[in-house]
Amino acid sequence: MKKANEVSGRKCPYCNEAENQVRAGKNRSGTQRCFCNKCKKYYTYAPKTREIPEEIREQAIKTYYAGASGRGVGKIFGFSKANVYNWIRKSGKNP
Ligand SMILES: [Zn+2]
Structure with a gap:
């Protein structure tokens, strides 16, 4: 069963789990935050991580x-x- 707010295509940087990743709002700079239901950690999903200043x-x-x-x-x-x-x-x- 899938939760409505489950994030698809996200991977937890801590445990590498691709399932049970949910959106957890955004941080101050507007970056999407995610929550891993497996290891119970928050992380930011930043598509622009390697952006050069x-x-x-x-x-x-x-x-x-x-x-x-x-x-x-x-x-x-x-x-x-x-x-x-x-x-x-x-x-x-x-x-
Ligand atoms: Zn995790």
Whole structure:
């Protein structure tokens, strides 16, 4: 039997259980919180966990326009060059 508020496709980071994960409201920044009914722990479900901070991204873009290659920027900041090119495209400027 499934509960109405059961979250599908979520996994508990503590016990790896995919079932009995329920929504437990949101935290202050609007991130979905979940509760694991198995180990009775709360955790935040954050789809954007690996998001790179805006200022780092800006720095990377600036470095690119300062004359570094996309690959060079990637090496300096530790991203893939595809990432760097993506941001540059999104920044709306043409190299
Ligand atoms: Zn759990």
